Amino acid sequence: MSPLFRRMLHPLVLLVFTLLSVVHTWPLVPKLHTHLVTGREDVLASVWQTWWSHQALWVEPQNPFFAPGLHWPLGAELYWHTPAFAKSMWGAVLVPFMSPEAAYNLLILSTFVLTGYTAWLLMRYLLERAGVAPVLAAVAALAGASVFDFSRYHLAHATTHLNLSALEGLPLYLYFFFRWLDEGQRKWLVGLGLATLYTMLCDYYYLVYLALFSFAWVVMERWRHGPLVSVGTLKDATVRRAGWAALAAAVACLPMAMTLAVHLFPAPVSQHHGDSDYFTDLYAFFIPDTLSAWMEALPRWAREFSVSLVRGKMATNAEEAGSFLGWLTPVIAVFALWRGVPDGRRWVGLGLAFAALSMGTVLNIGLSDQTSPFVPLLLITLLVASVPAWRGRSWHRDVVLALGLCTVTAAVAPFTAFGHEFRFAFPLPYLAFKHVVPLFTRGGMPVRLALPATLVLGVLVSFGAAYLGQLASRWGKAAMVGAALLVAVVPNVEYLSRPLKMVQMPTLPPIFDEIRDAPMPAAVFTDHVLGQWEQTRHGKPVSVARQARLPVRETALTNLRVYRALEGRHEGYSPVSPEEREEMRAFLKQNHYRWFVAHYHHPARERFVVEELGGERAYSDGYVTVYRFP
Numbered sequence: 001m002s003p004l005f006r007r008m009l010h011p012l013v014l015l016v017f018t019l020l021s022v023v024h025t026w027p028l029v030p031k032l033h034t035h036l037v038t039g040r041e042d043v044l045a046s047v048w049q050t051w052w053s054h055q056a057l058w059v060e061p062q063n064p065f066f067a068p069g070l071h072w073p074l075g076a077e078l079y080w081h082t083p084a085f086a087k088s089m090w091g092a093v094l095v096p097f098m099s100p101e102a103a104y105n106l107l108i109l110s111t112f113v114l115t116g117y118t119a120w121l122l123m124r125y126l127l128e129r130a131g132v133a134p135v136l137a138a139v140a141a142l143a144g145a146s147v148f149d150f151s152r153y154h155l156a157h158a159t160t161h162l163n164l165s166a167l168e169g170l171p172l173y174l175y176f177f178f179r180w181l182d183e184g185q186r187k188w189l190v191g192l193g194l195a196t197l198y199t200m201l202c203d204y205y206y207l208v209y210l211a212l213f214s215f216a217w218v219v220m221e222r223w224r225h226g227p228l229v230s231v232g233t234l235k236d237a238t239v240r241r242a243g244w245a246a247l248a249a250a251v252a253c254l255p256m257a258m259t260l261a262v263h264l265f266p267a268p269v270s271q272h273h274g275d276s277d278y279f280t281d282l283y284a285f286f287i288p289d290t291l292s293a294w295m296e297a298l299p300r301w302a303r304e305f306s307v308s309l310v311r312g313k314m315a316t317n318a319e320e321a322g323s324f325l326g327w328l329t330p331v332i333a334v335f336a337l338w339r340g341v342p343d344g345r346r347w348v349g350l351g352l353a354f355a356a357l358s359m360g361t362v363l364n365i366g367l368s369d370q371t372s373p374f375v376p377l378l379l380i381t382l383l384v385a386s387v388p389a390w391r392g393r394s395w396h397r398d399v400v401l402a403l404g405l406c407t408v409t410a411a412v413a414p415f416t417a418f419g420h421e422f423r424f425a426f427p428l429p430y431l432a433f434k435h436v437v438p439l440f441t442r443g444g445m446p447v448r449l450a451l452p453a454t455l456v457l458g459v460l461v462s463f464g465a466a467y468l469g470q471l472a473s474r475w476g477k478a479a480m481v482g483a484a485l486l487v488a489v490v491p492n493v494e495y496l497s498r499p500l501k502m503v504q505m506p507t508l509p510p511i512f513d514e515i516r517d518a519p520m521p522a523a524v525f526t527d528h529v530l531g532q533w534e535q536t537r538h539g540k541p542v543s544v545a546r547q548a549r550l551p552v553r554e555t556a557l558t559n560l561r562v563y564r565a566l567e568g569r570h571e572g573y574s575p576v577s578p579e580e581r582e583e584m585r586a587f588l589k590q591n592h593y594r595w596f597v598a599h600y601h602h603p604a605r606e607r608f609v610v611e612e613l614g615g616e617r618a619y620s621d622g623y624v625t626v627y628r629f630p
Contacts, residue, residue: 009138010117016142017116017149021109024150024497025158028105031502036101037108038159039503044533045546046162049083050091050107051100051536057092064089065259070532072523072541073591074557079263080549084163086201087111100536101505108158112149114168119145119455122171123462125178130342132466139481140469143488144462145171147329147495151454155497156291156322164448169199170455173210181241192245193252200253204260207253208439209452213350218242220346268549270443277430278314278447279360280323281305281367289321293496308367314447323358323450325457326494332487333457336464344460351456356429358450363426370423374410381407443549461487511595511619511626512538521592527567528599543593562587565608566596573604576612585613588629596627 022029028037037043056064064085070076087107094103123141128134148154148171157164173195180188200207219228222239226232233239250257283305288294290306298306306321314320337344362369363376381403390396409415415422430449434440465487472483515524516538523541524531531544543563550558557563562584565572576584587593595618596609606625609615615627 005135013120013138013142014113014117017120017145018113020116020146020150020492021112024112024155024492024495025109025500027502028109028500032105033098033102035105035502035504037105037503038501039505040160041529041546042160043104043162044529046084046088047100047104048532048536048546049078049088049162050103051095053085053088053091054095054100057089058096067545069535069541070545071554071557072543072593074554076545076547076554077263077551078547079260080268080551082161082163082203082548084166084202086169086198087162087166104162107162108165111158111162111165111168112154115154115171116145116149118168118170118172118175119148119458122175122178123459125175126342126459127462127466129178129182130463132470135477136466136469136473136480136484139484140462140465140487143332143465143484143491144458144460146488147326147458147461147491148455150492150495151451152289152292152322152324152495153448153451153454154322155495156289156319159291159501160317160319163203166202167206167451169195169202170206170210170451173199174213174455177214177245180245181238184241189244189248193248196249197252197256200256205439205444205448208437209449211249212437213452214242214245216350216353217346220349263551266552267442268551269555270549277360277434278317278320278445279364280355280358280447280450281309281313281364282359283366284309284321284323285325285355286327288324290318291322291497292324293498294494295498305367313364313367320445320447323447324495325454326491328490329457329461329494332464332490333460336460336467339463339467341460341463347456347459351453351460353429354449354452354456357433358446358448358453359428359430360446361428361431363428369425371426372410372421372423373415374407376426377403377407377410461491506623508534508537509619509621509623511624515540515595518594523591523593525566525588525593525596526599527597530599531597534597560587562613565605565612566598568600568602568605570604573608581612588613594629596629598625598627599623601625 036047052067053064056062056067065078065083066075067078068075087110090107090110091100091103094106098106120141123144124137127137127140132140148167154165154167173192176188176192176195179185180192196207196210199210218238222228222233222236225236287302287305288298290310295303295306309321310316310318337348341347363371365371365375381400384390384396384403385400430446434444434446437444465484468487469480469484473480512534515522518540520540523543524534524538525543526532526534527544529544529546531542532546535542543566545554547554558567561572561576561580563572596613596615598605601620606617609627610617613629615629617625618628619626
């Protein structure tokens with residue numbers, strides 16, 4: 001590799017992933033300043049978070065994890081929320097030069113650019129460590145990085161979740177992790193700690209993914225030399241370095257972890273998805289989701305499957321269905337395994353383990369959780385036949401033959417019970433996993449565990465690209481590079497999304513000028529996360545707060561009669577006693593609520609506002625109805 005190419009390599013890779021990110025998120029860039037990605041509730045909350053980071057870190061320096069202007073007058077705690085602070089903190093830099101919406105759009109784009117680059121660093125190192133020539137490693141790593149960066153998981157969640165889109169910390173951590181295990185230099189340990197903290201400040205669950213991955217990798221490495229529980233384990237160099245890595249990660253995350261622990265009791269309430277168990281159907285690994293560019297080209301039954309998966313199983317959350325692994329991409333991974341990937345069994349084991357966890361509590365095939373015995377029998381037969389340690393046993397051939405006969409019988413003549421075909425719910429590892437690993441019973445989604453499996457797929461594909469390049473090298477260096485680049489095209493085509501939905505945000509009516517210019521103290525009661533977004537324009541305290549987990553201290557506030565009524569919970573419209581009427585009016589007056597901004601009109605609520613709270617309609621159009629309180 002020439003010195004000039006070496007100097008230009010990293011900027012060139014960043015440029016490549018910038019251009020690819022623009023293509024995959026089109027038309028985000030041309031509409032960066034005029035529109036907002038999808039405009040959904042989670043997006044609006046993240047736009048507010050971007051604006052709030054600027055307010056808390058620059059305008060009036062204060063704790064960015066507590067927003068006194070939400071859930072007024074109590075204030076909202078954001079510790080167990082998902083603020084993606086490692087990303088939204090850039091709002092402090094960007095918001096003075098652009099709108100919060102444009103800053104958010106730019107942050108979404110940056111997740112693709114940075115994820116591509118950090119995944120490339122990891123893949124390139126793994127290839128060079130395996131003896132691949134530097135030039136070929138640099139090019140082949142583009143293929144593996146594209147698999148992870150432009151995966152359906154990443155592209156689907158980019159429509160809604162800033163925290164889940166910020167994937168760049170995962171491959172960066174693994175890059176430092178492997179370099180530390182291999183070389184033992186302190187700079188890699190420091191990098192590992194910083195990457196761990198960065199990942200934690202993007203999404204707490206991703207920190208758990210990395211801990212699981214690291215632990216499993218070290219355990220399997222130790223098994224090469226002997227049993228895990230033995231005196232030799234303490235003397236193993238890899239185990240010792242892994243211990244230092246765990247300590248560095250713990251030290252880096254300790255301040256934030258302690259803060260989270262302090263605010264964990266009493267445990268926050270998961271409002272939007274508790275023990276949801278969103279799963280990956282077996283078909284979903286091989287059929288594109290509803291946001292894919294391939295959706296219209298699918299056969300009718302495949303389109304219906306994707307739509308049914310979203311509507312029936314994902315509760316309309318289309319982004320959770322983004323687990324498609326491609327058609328040619330897995331073939332390239334299999335080719336790499338056939339050629340011989342270093343630690344290939346370990347990579348495959350980890351990938352299959354995370355894929356199995358992503359399938360939830362029971363096996364689902366074609367949206368049915370009632371499975372014929374044929375499937376588990378086939379899986380058990382393949383397991384027994386493929387485990388190398390079992391092949392030398394005297395019973396191996398007999399057991400495989402017996403299981404094979406049972407499998408064929410179940411396929412040809414289905415087992416019956418009481419005259420009906422016997423089917424049952426086949427339990428999967430996640431059923432126990434969520435009760436053993438912290439946090440997962442309080443909002444963990446198994447479907448998202450497909451992400452580490454996609455990272456493993458990217459590693460295998462990078463080796464596949466390298467091996468194809470080596471085969472083509474007989475025709476010259478240009479052919480070698482071209483073959484590796486051709487592999488990189490495959491995931492970029494297979495994972496392509498439909499054009500990203502960009503929504504033009506509403507122009508606020510003149511009544512909001514009155515709210516903005518009103519002297520303090522003044523507050524706004526509102527009924528939707530749009531009211532939280534509107535705070536970025538008028539700056540007044542608001543009653544609402546969009547939080548992933550609602551602190552118990554705020555639950556009592558949101559359960560007040562006036563909150564239940566004005567937020568549209570119909571049980572709040574029951575008859576009001578004179579005492580209740582005076583109590584609600586006193587609450588509004590004492591906390592300086594001067595307006596109620598309603599984002600949908602309901603006659604019962606209007607009667608409640610006018611007759612019970614003494615409000616009067618001040619403005620109404622197709623966007624809002626605004627009432628003034630005396």
